[in-house]
Amino acid sequence: MTPKPPNPSRLEANQAPGSTPPSAVTLTRPDDWHLHVRDGDVLNTVVPHTAAQFGRAIIMPNLKPPITTAAQAVAYAGRIRAAVPKPVHGGVTFEPLMTLYLTDNLPPDEVKRAKDAGVVALKLYPAGATTNSDAGVTDVRKTYKTLEAMQREGLLLLVHGEVTAPEVDLFDREAVFIDTQLIPLRRDLPELKIVFEHITTRQAAQYVRDADRFTAATVTAHHLLYNRNAIFTGGVRPHYYCLPVLKRETHRLALVKAVTSGSAKFFLGTDSAPHPAHLKEHASGCAGCYTAHAAMEMYAEAFDNAHALDKLEAFASFNGADFYGLPRNAGTITLTRERWMPPESFAFGEAQLKPLRSGEALPWRLA
Numbered sequence: 010m011t012p013k014p015p016n017p018s019r020l021e022a023n024q025a026p027g028s029t030p031p032s033a034v035t036l037t038r039p040d041d042w043h044l045h046v047r048d049g050d051v052l053n054t055v056v057p058h059t060a061a062q063f064g065r066a067i068i069m070p071n072l073k074p075p076i077t078t079a080a081q082a083v084a085y086a087g088r089i090r091a092a093v094p095k096p097v098h099g100g101v102t103f104e105p106l107m108t109l110y111l112t113d114n115l116p117p118d119e120v121k122r123a124k125d126a127g128v129v130a131l132k133l134y135p136a137g138a139t140t141n142s143d144a145g146v147t148d149v150r151k152t153y154k155t156l157e158a159m160q161r162e163g164l165l166l167l168v169h170g171e172v173t174a175p176e177v178d179l180f181d182r183e184a185v186f187i188d189t190q191l192i193p194l195r196r197d198l199p200e201l202k203i204v205f206e207h208i209t210t211r212q213a214a215q216y217v218r219d220a221d222r223f224t225a226a227t228v229t230a231h232h233l234l235y236n237r238n239a240i241f242t243g244g245v246r247p248h249y250y251c252l253p254v255l256k257r258e259t260h261r262l263a264l265v266k267a268v269t270s271g272s273a274k275f276f277l278g279t280d281s282a283p284h285p286a287h288l289k290e291h292a293s294g295c296a297g298c299y300t301a302h303a304a305m306e307m308y309a310e311a312f313d314n315a316h317a318l319d320k321l322e323a324f325a326s327f328n329g330a331d332f333y334g335l336p337r338n339a340g341t342i343t344l345t346r347e348r349w350m351p352p353e354s355f356a357f358g359e360a361q362l363k364p365l366r367s368g369e370a371l372p373w374r375l376a
């Protein structure tokens with residue numbers, strides 16, 4: 010699809026540092042290329058948040074048990090669609106894009122069935138890397154027959170890029186993954202489209218920047234806004250704990266530079282990952298930040314802080330669709346510079362869900 014010429018009314022966002030900051034930004038309706046919505050009752054809380062902002066979202070398959078067949082993905086998509094608010098006055102719609110969870114023995118035949126059912130990608134979790142990843146891959150070479158089928162069928166591989174060996178320092182797990190896992194995988198399956206998900210380090214940003222056209226990365230809003238101090242300032246703050254964990258400021262700066270560089274290899278993936286508040290505020294708290302309630306607001310803040318609001322639309326609305334080979338969305342959203350206070354919490358089944366930035370003002374608001 011050929012890029013549309015820029016709409017002059019949108020160029021107000023294109024501001025040099027020191028000039029008057031824009032008071033509004035209008036973007037082609039964006040997509041979220043990495044999202045957790047869980048299942049059951051809680052879909053009615055979290056799906057409307059995403060559907061209010063995004064045209065589509067890549068739905069992560071790490072349920073308990075995980076989504077490993079085309080039939081399960083189709084059924085799960087139906088439950089998600091049922092939680093999308095009905096469009097008012099012929100308004101916007103939302104479409105979940107489904108994925109399967111790659112295991113050591115996901116049969117290559119399932120790839121064809123998945124493709125026929127509209128599944129767009131498979132997710133590789135190294136076993137034990139993160140929330141609900143026990144069924145993950147123990148050795149990526151065990152999955153090569155399945156990955157070859159994906160390469161043939163044009164399904165993408167979405168990678169949680171962290172090694173899990175206990176002797177590797179938690180903060181080095183992504184960088185070690187690149188050297189020991191990703192580089193060999195890239196060499197062995199040269200035309201498999203790979204998304205390095207939720208990158209958090211300078212090393213990952215450089216690797217993706219310099220990689221070929223079959224490699225891209227998603228970046229979360231929280232990794233653009235925060236460094237690891239956020240987890241420890243004034244006491245342990247569990248709502249800032251996610252995996253891959255927040256890193257040093259030098260890494261945050263490298264991510265901001267990557268997403269504002271104009272490179273089409275980087276695109277939006279919130280990794281919004283809801284957990285009941287009592288399981289995050291716990292002696293062994295769950296990993297995951299909930300950002301779906303104000304995702305575009307947080308990305309706008311990060312790009313605005315970098316004087317790069319003019320780069321937000323490609324990152325949020327073009328690069329991901331282009332990499333996945335899907336059409337860009339029709340319609341637009343508008344963000345205005347207006348302080349507002351997100352809620353302290355949302356109902357989450359019987360529990361509470363505490364969003365990132367709960368009770369802390371945000372400078373941008375979705376109109």
Ligand code: NCD
Pocket residue numbers: 045071139140141169250251252253280282283296297298
């Ligand atoms: C995710 C979750 O809770 O499902 N947690 C997280 O910290 N990001 C899993 C994941 O994407 O790693």
Ligand code: ZN
Pocket residue numbers: 043044045069280282
């Ligand atoms: Zn995730």
